Amino acid sequence: MTAENLPTLHALRRSPIGHLTDVLAEHSAAGRRSVRLREVPFLAQLDLQLHQHGSAAFDRIASALGEPLPTTPNTAVEAGDLRVLWLGPQEWLLIGPDGSAPATADLLRAALGDEPGSLVDVSANRTTLELAGPAARQVLEKGCALDLHPRSFGPGRCAQTLLSKVGVILHQVDAEPTYRLLVRGSFAQYLADWLLDAMVLL
Amino acid sequence: MLLIACPWCGEREELEFHYGGQAHVGYPANPEGLTDSEWAEYLFVRDNPKGLFAERWSHAAGCRRWFNLIRHTVTHQILAVQSNRPVAAGQPKPVIP
Numbered sequence: 218m219t220a221e222n223l224p225t226l227h228a229l230r231r232s233p234i235g236h237l238t239d240v241l242a243e244h245s246a247a248g249r250r251s252v253r254l255r256e257v258p259f260l261a262q263l264d265l266q267l268h269q270h271g272s273a274a275f276d277r278i279a280s281a282l283g284e285p286l287p288t289t290p291n292t293a294v295e296a297g298d299l300r301v302l303w304l305g306p307q308e309w310l311l312i313g314p315d316g317s318a319p320a321t322a323d324l325l326r327a328a329l330g331d332e333p334g335s336l337v338d339v340s341a342n343r344t345t346l347e348l349a350g351p352a353a354r355q356v357l358e359k360g361c362a363l364d365l366h367p368r369s370f371g372p373g374r375c376a377q378t379l380l381s382k383v384g385v386i387l388h389q390v391d392a393e394p395t396y397r398l399l400v401r402g403s404f405a406q407y408l409a410d411w412l413l414d415a416m417v418l419l
Numbered sequence: 420m421l422l423i424a425c426p427w428c429g430e431r432e433e434l435e436f437h438y439g440g441q442a443h444v445g446y447p448a449n450p451e452g453l454t455d456s457e458w459a460e461y462l463f464v465r466d467n468p469k470g471l472f473a474e475r476w477s478h479a480a481g482c483r484r485w486f487n488l489i490r491h492t493v494t495h496q497i498l499a500v501q502s503n504r505p506v507a508a509g510q511p512k513p514v515i516p
Contacts, residue, residue, distance in 0.1 A: 305427070
């Protein structure tokens with residue numbers, strides 16, 4: 218793959234539920250009980266694993282990103298246009314805009330240096346569904362066992378859990394609330410169908 | 420359904436976890452010296468107590484970390500969770516009965 222071929226290849230990309238864009242828009246309702254669903258396709262996703270928190274690489278990555286990696290379980294931070302989600306004691310997911318993966322990877326590889334760690338581009342692993350609106354929490358509560366009430370789950374929180382039996386990374390982006398659901402491509406159609414059904418009768 | 424407190428993620432439903440069997444089964448110090456029946460004993464035979472049982476669990480749908488817990492096999496009460504998570508300063512370490 219050469220750089221001059223990239224525009225052609227980008228035009229050929231298909232997201233797992235790209236064919237549902239219009240359906241999702243039709244079912245997104247306005248008003249006080251509103252809930253909106255859309256796909257945010259092709260986000261850049263990098264999986265970072267470090268040997269341990271206290272390493273020099275951890276500090277170098279913090280200064281490269283402008284924010285330290287979150288060490289509190291199930292929290293996320295924003296660093297510029299990147300969102301960094303805690304996935305495990307030494308594991309993070311960095312989410313950036315479409316096409317930003319190579320530049321972010323170079324930045325992190327330079328910060329990692331010779332220290333043990335791993336950085337993998339997992340952009341094609343998951344697609345992102347965005348569920349937003351005053352009633353978004355009621356929709357999720359139909360299939361998620363987590364306590365999503367603002368007293369225990371708010372903006373900047375993330376969790377790897379099950380939604381209607383499907384493994385998702387759930388990330389609350391803002392207080393409206395807006396949730397982002399990162400789901401594996403092969404489960405995306407099922408999850409979108411389930412969410413559309415859950416949105417019908419609130 | 421059990422409500423299991425993952426050492427990292429907090430309380431989650433049992434569905435998110437994978438069961439790993441009895442904890443603290445040590446690898447034989449001298450495996451080549453074992454008879455076939457002793458080797459089979461090590462591989463396949465596990466305790467089956469009616470009472471407290473130390474077992475391994477993995478938070479498969481979450482942080483994917485392994486940890487141990489003590490569960491009462493009759494009441495399903497979970498008495499202690501043990502992991503390699505560093506204990507925060509000032510907090511007591513869990514006591515395993």
